[in-house]
């Protein structure tokens with residue numbers, strides 16, 4: 306049985322051989338669940354919290370730097 310992937314509309318096999326059914330792949334599944342967005346680099350909501358943590362000056366996450374720079378511009 307074939308179904309259309311809800312995210313990219315590609316036709317995929319709806320069977321136990323497809324662990325991401327009804328999606329075609331993990332990526333499409335994550336996009337539909339909104340998890341993809343959570344991992345994107347463009348979430349400004351995270352900035353204030355991470356900025357506070359920065360007071361300790363002990364965190365050197367590579368993700369913090371571009372955020373911080375953009376925010377203080």
Ligand SMILES: [Zn+2]
Pocket residue numbers: 310311312313314315328329330333
């Ligand atoms: Zn897809």
